[in-house]
Amino acid sequence: MQKVLMLEGKFVDKIWGGERLREEFAYDIESDSVGEYWAVSAMEEFPSLIINGELAGEDLIEVYKNSRELFGNPKEETFPLLVKIIDAKEDLSIQVHPDDDMGKRLENSLGKTECWYILNDNESSIIYGLNAKDKDEAVKLINERKWKDVLKEVPAKNGDFFFVPAGTVHAIKKGCLILEIQQASDITYRLYDYDRKDKDGNLRDLHIEKSIEAIKLNDIDNKTETSVDGDLRLTKLTDNEFFQVRKYEIKGNKSLNRASDYLIESVIDGAGELNVDGEKYQIKKGDFFILTNLVSTYEFAGDLTIVESNVVNNK
Numbered sequence: 074m075q076k077v078l079m080l081e082g083k084f085v086d087k088i089w090g091g092e093r094l095r096e097e098f099a100y101d102i103e104s105d106s107v108g109e110y111w112a113v114s115a116m117e118e119f120p121s122l123i124i125n126g127e128l129a130g131e132d133l134i135e136v137y138k139n140s141r142e143l144f145g146n147p148k149e150e151t152f153p154l155l156v157k158i159i160d161a162k163e164d165l166s167i168q169v170h171p172d173d174d175m176g177k178r179l180e181n182s183l184g185k186t187e188c189w190y191i192l193n194d195n196e197s198s199i200i201y202g203l204n205a206k207d208k209d210e211a212v213k214l215i216n217e218r219k220w221k222d223v224l225k226e227v228p229a230k231n232g233d234f235f236f237v238p239a240g241t242v243h244a245i246k247k248g249c250l251i252l253e254i255q256q257a258s259d260i261t262y263r264l265y266d267y268d269r270k271d272k273d274g275n276l277r278d279l280h281i282e283k284s285i286e287a288i289k290l291n292d293i294d295n296k297t298e299t300s301v302d303g304d305l306r307l308t309k310l311t312d313n314e315f316f317q318v319r320k321y322e323i324k325g326n327k328s329l330n331r332a333s334d335y336l337i338e339s340v341i342d343g344a345g346e347l348n349v350d351g352e353k354y355q356i357k358k359g360d361f362f363i364l365t366n367l368v369s370t371y372e373f374a375g376d377l378t379i380v381e382s383n384v385v386n387n388k
Contacts, residue, residue: 074127074140074142074143074365074367075125075126075127075128075143075365075367076349076350076352076364076365076367076368077125077126077347077349077352077354077362077363077364077365077368078123078125078126078128078133078136078143078362078363078365079123079124079125079126079354079360079361079362080112080113080121080122080123080124080133080361080362080363081121081122081124082110082111082112082113082114082119082121082361083110083111083114083119083120083121084100084102084104084107084109084110084111085107085108085109085110085111085119086104086106086107086108087106087107087108087109088106088108088163088271089108089161089162089163089164089165090104090106090107090108090109090160090161090162091105091106091107091108091160091161091162092105092107092160092162093160093162093250094107094110094158094160095107097192097250098110098158098358098359099359100359106162107160108159108160108161108162109157109158109159109160110157110158111155111156111157112156112157112158112339112361113133113154113155113156113337113339113361113363114133114152114155114156114157114257115132115133115134115137115151115152115155115257116155116257116259117134118259120132120133120134121133121361123136125354128140133152134151134152137151137152142366143335143365143366143367144334144335144365144366145333145334145335145366145386147334147384147386149384151257152257153183153256153257153315153384154254154255154256154257154316154337154382154384155254155255155256155257155258156252156253156254156255156337156339156361156382157252157253157255158192158250158251158252158253159245159249159250159251159253160249160250161197161245161246161247161248161249161250161251162247163247164244164245164246164247164267165244165245165246166244166263166264166265166266166267166277167200167220167224167242167243167244167263167264167265167266168242168243168244168261168262168263168264168284169240169241169242169243169262169264169284169287169288170184170185170186170187170239170240170241170258170260170261170262170287171184171185171239171240171260171262171283171287172184172186172239172240172287172289173239175239175286175287176239176258176260179283180260182258182259182260183256183257183258183260184239184256184258184260185239185255185256185258185259185260185261186237186238186239186255186256186313186314186315187237187253187254187255187256188234188235188236188237188253188254188255188310188311188316188318189229189234189235189237189245189251189252189253190233190234190251190252190253190254190310190318190320190341190380191229191230191231191232191233191234191235191249191250191251192231192250192251192252192341193229193230193231193248193249193250193251194230194231195230195248196228196230196248197228197229197230197246197247197248197249198226198227198228198229198246198249199226199227199229199235199243199244199245199246199249200224200225200226200242200243200244200246201225201226201227201235201237201241201243202225202241202242202243202290202291202293203223203224203225203242203288203290204222204223204224204225205223205290207290208288208289208290211223211288211290212285212288215264215285220265224242224244226246229246229249229251234295234297234310234311235293235295236293236294236295236311236313238289238291238293238313239287239289240287240288240289240291241289241291241293242264242284242288252339252341252380254316254318254337254339254380254382256315256316262280262283262284262287263277263278263279263280263284264279264280264281264284265279266279297309297310302327303325303327304323304324304325304326304327305321305322305323305327306321306322306323307319307320307321307322308320308322310380312385313385314385315384315385316382316383316384316385317333317382317383317385318380318381318382319380319381319382320378320379320380320381321373321377321378321379321380321381322377322378323345323373323374323375323376323377323378323379324376325374326372326373326374326375327372327373327374328370328371328372329370329371329372329373330369330370331364331366331368331369331370331371333383333384333386334366334383334384334386335363335364335365335366335383336363336364336368336381336382336383337361337363337381337382337383338361338362338363338364338379338380338381339361339379339380339381339382340356340357340358340359340360340361340377340378340379341358341378341379341380342358342377342378343357343358343375343376343377343378344356344357344358344375344376344377345357345373345374345375345376345377346373346374346375347362347371347372347373348371348372348373348374349364349368349370349371349372350368356375356377
């Protein structure tokens with residue numbers, strides 16, 4: 074069976090999208106309004122394709138369903154994570170996602186806890202939480218439409234990392250380029266959209282009641298932990314109830330042991346080589362792949378920055 078699943082994702086046009094995925098990742102894109110690249114996805118809307126080996130041509134939905142042993146025979150019926158690159162040429166709406174309980178009750182869906190690794194060198198910012206001592210105060214300010222008072226805006230530049238648990242009010246602002254790792258859910262409640270109108274002159278739909286129900290004033294700690302081991306600089310970004318994420322900066326070569334059922338690899342800079350049991354794969358910025366349960370050790374060589382993620386197993 075196949076040890077490495079090289080993936081090709083789907084590009085998604087958005088009214089706020091741009092051209093940076095073509096310009097900065099050399100993706101073959103004709104559109105000038107691509108907002109998202111669903112790079113690692115087993116979502117029905119935009120599933121990733123396997124592009125190597127005996128499984129080439131199958132999508133990740135099929136492979137996860139039919140070849141469970143590649144993923145350690147997980148208890149999750151559907152692939153639990155979604156990895157995207159987001160290009161915000163314009164501000165995204167102010168939004169909030171439900172947790173698992175609310176998502177299941179109202180949407181028959183997982184909730185959506187996510188995290189962002191910032192890729193843009195230019196100055197930009199995000200909305201990240203609320204300026205309020207408790208939820209009652211937050212709801213009061215929202216109902217009074219005191220957006221400047223209640224929304225917390227923080228800088229966001231290359232190398233910054235933000236954990237965004239379900240219930241956190243947030244927005245990606247103009248100029249951001251982001252690697253997003255999240256629960257496999259596309260449930261979003263739009264709280265505010267700057268009173269923008271669509272091409273027909275209509276205000277975009279909002280989900281005020283659901284947004285207010287979903288809001289949590291999460292106390293978030295984004296402290297990261299960095300260590301150096303030979304040619305590897307390792308930064309642990311998050312270890313939460315849904316997923317773990319770490320960044321590998323490699324100048325030279327480093328052999329690693331697979332420590333979870335399967336690993337999702339996102340190459341965010343540089344170029345080099347992956348070596349698994351003597352089989353070599355050329356990898357570069359913009360490549361995404363999965364190391365399956367059949368991989369025991371793997372080696373990266375070159376000048377590479379890779380964000381590695383895995384689901385947290387609750388077997």
